[in-house]
Amino acid sequence: xxxxxSLLIAGVSVGxxxxxxxxxxxMTFWTTRTLNFGQGSLMMLCAMLTAFFASQGxxxxxxxxxxxxxxxxxxxxxxxxAVRPALKTEGSMGWMVATLGFGTLLQGIAAKYFGSQxxxxxxxxxxxxxxxxxxxxxxxxxxxxxxxxxxxxxxxLELFLGKTIWGQVIRAVSxxxxxxxxxxxxxxxxxxxxxxxxxxxxxxxxMLIAQIGGTVDPAFGFDLVLLGFVSAVLGGMGSxxxxxxxxxxxxxxxKLVGGxxxxxxxxxxxxxxxxxxxxxxxQGLFARPEAVKV
Amino acid sequence: MLEVxxxxxxxxxxxxxxxxxxxxxxxxxxxxxxxxxxxxxSLLRAISGVAPVRSGSxxxxxxDVTQIPAHRRARLGLAHAxxxxxxFKPLSVQNNxxxxxxxxxxxxxxxxxxxxxxxxxPILAEKAHVPSGLLSGGQQQMVIxxxxxIRSPRYLLLDEPSLGLAPIIVSQIYEFITDFAQRxxxxxxxxxxxATLALKVSDRGYVLRRGRVVQHGDSRTLLxxxxxxxxxxxx
Numbered sequence: 001x002x003x004x005x006s007l008l009i010a011g012v013s014v015g016x017x018x019x020x021x022x023x024x025x026x027m028t029f030w031t032t033r034t035l036n037f038g039q040g041s042l043m044m045l046c047a048m049l050t051a052f053f054a055s056q057g058x059x060x061x062x063x064x065x066x067x068x069x070x071x072x073x074x075x076x077x078x079x080x081x082a083v084r085p086a087l088k089t090e091g092s093m094g095w096m097v098a099t100l101g102f103g104t105l106l107q108g109i110a111a112k113y114f115g116s117q118x119x120x121x122x123x124x125x126x127x128x129x130x131x132x133x134x135x136x137x138x139x140x141x142x143x144x145x146x147x148x149x150x151x152x153x154x155x156x157l158e159l160f161l162g163k164t165i166w167g168q169v170i171r172a173v174s175x176x177x178x179x180x181x182x183x184x185x186x187x188x189x190x191x192x193x194x195x196x197x198x199x200x201x202x203x204x205x206x207m208l209i210a211q212i213g214g215t216v217d218p219a220f221g222f223d224l225v226l227l228g229f230v231s232a233v234l235g236g237m238g239s240x241x242x243x244x245x246x247x248x249x250x251x252x253x254x255k256l257v258g259g260x261x262x263x264x265x266x267x268x269x270x271x272x273x274x275x276x277x278x279x280x281x282x283q284g285l286f287a288r289p290e291a292v293k294v
Numbered sequence: 295m296l297e298v299x300x301x302x303x304x305x306x307x308x309x310x311x312x313x314x315x316x317x318x319x320x321x322x323x324x325x326x327x328x329x330x331x332x333x334x335x336s337l338l339r340a341i342s343g344v345a346p347v348r349s350g351s352x353x354x355x356x357x358d359v360t361q362i363p364a365h366r367r368a369r370l371g372l373a374h375a376x377x378x379x380x381x382f383k384p385l386s387v388q389n390n391x392x393x394x395x396x397x398x399x400x401x402x403x404x405x406x407x408x409x410x411x412x413x414x415x416p417i418l419a420e421k422a423h424v425p426s427g428l429l430s431g432g433q434q435q436m437v438i439x440x441x442x443x444i445r446s447p448r449y450l451l452l453d454e455p456s457l458g459l460a461p462i463i464v465s466q467i468y469e470f471i472t473d474f475a476q477r478x479x480x481x482x483x484x485x486x487x488x489a490t491l492a493l494k495v496s497d498r499g500y501v502l503r504r505g506r507v508v509q510h511g512d513s514r515t516l517l518x519x520x521x522x523x524x525x526x527x528x529x
Contacts, residue, residue, distance in 0.1 A: 165392070165393070168393055169393065181344060182342050182374045183365075183368055183441070184397035185393070186365055187365060188363075188365075
């Protein structure tokens with residue numbers, strides 16, 4: 001029972017991390033129908049830079065802000081140079097290769113300057129040994145923090161998209177950018193902001209996950225972005241609630257498989273799930289079908 | 295006043311407008327006529343800033359806006375009802391109107407502006423919360439025109455408001471356009487394939503053929519000549 005419980009807790013926690021990645025992917029999907037596959041490397045870079053600044057004696061809070069600022073700026077770079085040129089040609093999927101390629105480039109640069117060894121990540125928010133008691137069982141505090149953060153973010157985004165005028169603007173822009181421009185919406189700025197927000201979120205997720213693992217290395221984030229993608233598709237691309245549920249399903253399922261069958265099958269099961277989902281319900285669990293009469 | 299001076303528009307090597315000039319005075323309706331592919335939509339798109347202008351200039355009340363991006367031209371008082379049922383189809387009728395109002399001049403408070411639209415087209419009040427993409431063609435055109443007028447624009451571009459609609463709906467839409475022209479006293483540019491219809495409601499007319507202005511002048515004169523010369527322009 002204890003074993004099952006600890007697997008579930010761990011599953012929900014890593015699932016929440018996948019959910020954060022999935023939400024980051026959603027953000028650019030909302031505005032441009034593109035996904036920033038460079039996110040994995042942004043997570044890595046943010047954690048890496050924070051660890052580096054901290055090791056140079058920079059005040060920790062400042063190191064965190066600096067790391068986030070760098071990935072935010074890289075978000076601008078990605079939008080401008082990896083995504084926008086590809087979108088000039090209608091139906092182009094160039095952004096997919098370009099964002100993935102940019103991620104690989106960042107990974108290479110990090111390996112060159114920081115070495116390919118894992119570096120220790122400082123204790124930013126909490127210590128690895130902090131625990132809380134859930135249903136009479138001890139659970140690491142870090143697991144709880146990441147779960148609460150994911151749930152809170154989903155609630156905020158649902159409110160933002162559903163209840164505010166800017167939520168409507170984002171839906172409008174995702175449907176027809178040109179019409180948005182002709183009606184006076186700052187379409188370019190909205191798209192740019194979505195990439196910055198997605199990148200900063202990747203940075204936050206990267207630091208939280210590095211905090212849990214205790215270390216970060218240049219390859220960090222690569223699996224995460226794939227599993228985040230699986231979570232997003234599973235929950236329904238573009239849906240925040242879907243990202244959370246999809247992430248937790250993937251997280252829990254892979255931990256259960258890892259615990260009872262084999263850790264080697266942990267990630268494989270996520271992709272098996274993806275294939276089943278695409279065959280059975282390709283729009284995902286929570287995507288709202290968009291009614292359009294032609 | 296809305297001015298187009300010697301504007302050429304080209305998509306890559308394909309030139310769709312060559313040295314077109316046009317002038318639309320406040321309080322008047324200017325018809326842009328021509329067959330399919332003559333360049334009517336390109337001219338309107340050049341004015342609103344979504345077509346690649348190769349040379350020439352566009353002026354709003356004397357201010358050169360040629361280099362100003364589309365969304366800022368819209369904020370300067372331009373409204374463009376584009377052709378082809380351009381609406382935010384997943385959004386409800388009311389949200390389409392709301393967004394257009396939000397980024398317009400907001401000269402009229404939102405509740406009043408909305409009530410005006412619903413008084414004019416009661417069917418839209420019934421469909422207020424329906425995704426606009428599910429409306430009939432005529433109803434969608436009502437939303438599109440209302441989205442343009444709810445902005446309280448200073449210059450209004452209407453692209454083929456009659457396209458694909460039943461005659462009774464066309465007359466309803468045109469009745470609204472002439473009424474709005476009189477009430478608002480702004481400059482309206484109306485692109486239309488149905489020449490007679492457009493000339494009847496307009497003050498001046500321009501006839502485009504393969505991207506050039508081949509005739510322009512007083513609408514009544516154009517209408518009088520229409521039988522012979524206009525048909526020739528369409529061939």
